[in-house]
Amino acid sequence: MDRRKYLKTLAIGTVATGVLLQSCAPEKKEETPDLSKINGGPDRQPNEIEHFKKVSAEKFFDAHEMATITILVDIIIPKDDVSGSATEAGVPEFIEFIVKDMPRHQTPLRGGLKWLDLQCLKHFNKAFTECTSAQQIEMVDEIAFPDKAKPEMTQGVAFFNLLRDLTATGFYTSKIGIADIGYKGNKPNQWDGVPQDVLDQFGLKYDQRTLDESVKFEA
Amino acid sequence: MPDLQIKKSSKTYDVCIVGSGAGGGMAAYVLAKAGIKVALLEAGPLYDPAKNVTQLKFPYESPRRGAGTSFRPFGDFDAAYGGWEIEGEPYTQKAGTKFDWFRSRMVGGRTNHWGRISLRFGPNDFKRKSIDGLGEDWPIGYEDVAPYYDKVDKLIGVFGTKEGIYNEPDGIFLPPPKPRLHELFVKDAATSLGVKVIPSRLSILTQKINDERGKCFYCAQCNRGCTVHADFSSSSVLVNPAVKTGNVDVIANAMVREVLTNEKGEATGVSYVSKEDLQEYQLSARVVILAASAGESARLLLNSKSSFHPNGLANASNVVGKYLHDSTGVAMGGVLPKLFNRKRYNEDGVGGLHLYSPWWLDNKKLNFPRGYHIEYWGGMDMPSYGFGGGIQGINGKYPGADGKLKAAGGYGASLKSDYRYYYGSSFGMAGRGEAIAREDNYCEIDPSVVDKYGIPVLRFHYKWSDYEIKQAKHMQDTFQEIIHKMGGDITWGVKGAEENYGLETPGRIIHEVGTVRMGNEKKKSALNKFNQAHDCKNLFVVDGGSFVSQADKNPTWTILALSMRASEYIIDEMKKQNI
Numbered sequence: 001m002d003r004r005k006y007l008k009t010l011a012i013g014t015v016a017t018g019v020l021l022q023s024c025a026p027e028k029k030e031e032t033p034d035l036s037k038i039n040g041g042p043d044r045q046p047n048e049i050e051h052f053k054k055v056s057a058e059k060f061f062d063a064h065e066m067a068t069i070t071i072l073v074d075i076i077i078p079k080d081d082v083s084g085s086a087t088e089a090g091v092p093e094f095i096e097f098i099v100k101d102m103p104r105h106q107t108p109l110r111g112g113l114k115w116l117d118l119q120c121l122k123h124f125n126k127a128f129t130e131c132t133s134a135q136q137i138e139m140v141d142e143i144a145f146p147d148k149a150k151p152e153m154t155q156g157v158a159f160f161n162l163l164r165d166l167t168a169t170g171f172y173t174s175k176i177g178i179a180d181i182g183y184k185g186n187k188p189n190q191w192d193g194v195p196q197d198v199l200d201q202f203g204l205k206y207d208q209r210t211l212d213e214s215v216k217f218e219a
Numbered sequence: 220m221p222d223l224q225i226k227k228s229s230k231t232y233d234v235c236i237v238g239s240g241a242g243g244g245m246a247a248y249v250l251a252k253a254g255i256k257v258a259l260l261e262a263g264p265l266y267d268p269a270k271n272v273t274q275l276k277f278p279y280e281s282p283r284r285g286a287g288t289s290f291r292p293f294g295d296f297d298a299a300y301g302g303w304e305i306e307g308e309p310y311t312q313k314a315g316t317k318f319d320w321f322r323s324r325m326v327g328g329r330t331n332h333w334g335r336i337s338l339r340f341g342p343n344d345f346k347r348k349s350i351d352g353l354g355e356d357w358p359i360g361y362e363d364v365a366p367y368y369d370k371v372d373k374l375i376g377v378f379g380t381k382e383g384i385y386n387e388p389d390g391i392f393l394p395p396p397k398p399r400l401h402e403l404f405v406k407d408a409a410t411s412l413g414v415k416v417i418p419s420r421l422s423i424l425t426q427k428i429n430d431e432r433g434k435c436f437y438c439a440q441c442n443r444g445c446t447v448h449a450d451f452s453s454s455s456v457l458v459n460p461a462v463k464t465g466n467v468d469v470i471a472n473a474m475v476r477e478v479l480t481n482e483k484g485e486a487t488g489v490s491y492v493s494k495e496d497l498q499e500y501q502l503s504a505r506v507v508i509l510a511a512s513a514g515e516s517a518r519l520l521l522n523s524k525s526s527f528h529p530n531g532l533a534n535a536s537n538v539v540g541k542y543l544h545d546s547t548g549v550a551m552g553g554v555l556p557k558l559f560n561r562k563r564y565n566e567d568g569v570g571g572l573h574l575y576s577p578w579w580l581d582n583k584k585l586n587f588p589r590g591y592h593i594e595y596w597g598g599m600d601m602p603s604y605g606f607g608g609g610i611q612g613i614n615g616k617y618p619g620a621d622g623k624l625k626a627a628g629g630y631g632a633s634l635k636s637d638y639r640y641y642y643g644s645s646f647g648m649a650g651r652g653e654a655i656a657r658e659d660n661y662c663e664i665d666p667s668v669v670d671k672y673g674i675p676v677l678r679f680h681y682k683w684s685d686y687e688i689k690q691a692k693h694m695q696d697t698f699q700e701i702i703h704k705m706g707g708d709i710t711w712g713v714k715g716a717e718e719n720y721g722l723e724t725p726g727r728i729i730h731e732v733g734t735v736r737m738g739n740e741k742k743k744s745a746l747n748k749f750n751q752a753h754d755c756k757n758l759f760v761v762d763g764g765s766f767v768s769q770a771d772k773n774p775t776w777t778i779l780a781l782s783m784r785a786s787e788y789i790i791d792e793m794k795k796q797n798i
Binding site: 045052056098146157160168182192193201210215 | 278397
């Protein structure tokens with residue numbers, strides 16, 4: 001997040017300290033990978049670097065499409081009392097990259113955005129981005145609940161399902177998303193079995209043979 | 220027009236090995252340790268997981284968040300340079316059949332990213348024809364291979380437990396890790412249904428076995444390669460120490476065209492094109508060992524025609540390329556409601572399953588001839604591309620964190636709460652079964668297609684038979700029973716007869732073997748029981764191509780044992796001046 005948004009967060013002054021610390025993190029630009037610098041990842045082969053440079057140089061979504069996506073992803077994953085929003089986690093940039101890397105998403109997303117704007121035009125006489133927040137939510141409510149959606153909304157439902165999935169992936173694979181979900185691994189450690197309180201919670205225990213034969217660690 | 224001369228190596232080697240995976244790495248290791256001068260040719264670049272590091276990277280260190288690409292089908296951090304399709308190196312299909320061929324072009328081959336499941340074949344696995352009348356018996360039995368399994372266990376390291384099951388021979392085991400939470404639930408459910416569940420047997424060091432390799436630090440990422448060499452890959456455990464002897468020259472990026480032979484039909488070396496300078500090279504050796512994979516070794520033999528070997532080298536029997544068979548595969552998964560809202564802790568564990576189910580039934584009482592084992596996974600994995608996908612399929616079915624049932628899908632703070640609530644509750648299982656080796660499942664040289672180096676390519680012809688389809692149905696039924704017993708909700712994988720019960724496309728399990736099979740009868744096999752070509756005494760094939768039948772086990776441990784056995788035989792025969 002940029003310096004201005006960070007100051008704005010401070011100004012609102014309603015966030016707890018822990019959340020503030022998290023909000024500070026984007027200042028160091030650690031939330032999203034610096035795509036230009038990393039050749040598309042660690043230990044890349046020449047064909048991977050070539051592919052990465054090619055798709056990175058392209059631009060798929062225009063400014064209006066990107067503005068729509070930015071609003072939608074923050075409706076899907078807003079800031080809450082645990083973590084930041086989808087845009088703070090770099091989700092729009094992730095979506096721009098991933099549609100170039102996985103072209104199968106391009107038409108469903110571009111067409112879905114167009115479908116959404118036409119619906120808004122019909123109902124509110126303006127594009128989605130121009131609608132009030134209340135109107136945007138009214139529109140999203142039509143397509144966000146597959147089992148309740150009206151038959152004429154099924155294309156919107158499919159679009160929203162895809163966008164919800166990509167938003168969740170983009171968010172929960174970011175640094176703040178991983179902290180939010182509570183993933184504790186990806187570091188050297190000793191696996192000595194399920195913690196005792198969790199075994200107790202489920203009324204389980206390791207049988208004696210397992211305890212005897214499994215790898216042991218020095219306390 | 221480039222200079223088209225062939226560059227002949229001034230150095231003559233004792234042995235030339237084509238391919239540096241499990242078979243080639245083991246041969247290089249054993250021969251080099253015995254003082255034999257080896258040229259180890261590999262069609263891809265050098266690779267060492269201590270230097271080519273993707274381990275311990277977070278998903279945000281990949282712009283696609285760990286998703287696969289055509290360059291890395293198993294994910295952006297996976298240690299396989301290659302994939303199902305390699306640009307400029309095509310293969311073709313015959314008569315509307317389909318076989319998917321995975322190739323890793325790198326030192327260590329597919330052992331860099333494999334699942335480390337290290338199972339011995341059992342006594343029955345070498346004698347299937349005697350048991351059910353199908354396929355062919357091996358020319359060797361478990362007792363011939365057992366001493367080599369022992370040596371492989373000690374050299375490489377494998378964890379497991381002694382179970383005393385006749386056809387699942389125990390090895391020399393390191394202690395296994397304790398089961399994860401979902402694995403305890405699987406074990407309870409499966410055991411109550413009569414499905415045996417025992418600690419897995421993976422070549423991962425839970426204890427140090429020497430000063431060259433570290434021990435596992437439980438990051439669950441063996442498929443990315445291990446920076447401390449705590450798991451088995453041919454690159455780190457065999458090729459590195461082989462090179463350190465000073466007896467091995469690794470020639471990377473060398474795409475072998477053919478095996479060269481003399482007027483007596485004996486192998487004299489190989490010719491290859493370097494992917495680095497696109498120049499043509501020839502290399503001489505007393506002995507040639509092919510370990511390029513079941514597909515590539517068959518391709519090389521079939522492309523090595525001469526007046527002495529008009530049907531391809533080592534192919535007077537006409538079996539080369541035939542009897543190709545891959546493991547069967549069926550998978551299913553879902554969520555376990557009792558794991559909703561679970562406490563967070565690091566449950567990465569080793570890079571794979573801590574428990575598995577060896578084949579537990581008698582095929583004489585079933586309508587399909589061969590068995591399968593079951594692999595399990597699940598729990599609080601590191602988020603990666605696809606995380607949270609399809610949540611609308613689950614979050615309308617169960618009350619959420621607030622105890623209230625709501626409409627599926629949704630958005631906002633309530634949706635965020637759902638992702639947290641359901642995290643770590645998913646699990647899955649997969650069967651890996653034995654297919655029957657059949658003459659009409661084969662690869663051959665496509666008469667009209669060459670790769671970008673001008674080398675004629677393979678054309679595959681492969682169909683599953685009723686045996687495999689019935690076995691797949693049994694997997695479907697068994698998995699559903701286990702999941703229901705666990706109290707799980709199946710969210711994917713249920714398939715009916717119209718989809719062959721979810722049976723994967725041949726090749727997809729990447730256990731293809733059988734194309735250069737061994738046997739006692741020269742008319743029905745290409746190799747003798749020491750992996751030596753019947754028709755060419757100084758030519759050996761030590762990859763999965765030499766297998767007669769696949770077993771319901773992963774092939775790597777048997778490739779290693781047979782390659783070690785063949786290599787000791789080669790040393791002996793060289794000493795006796797027989798080759």
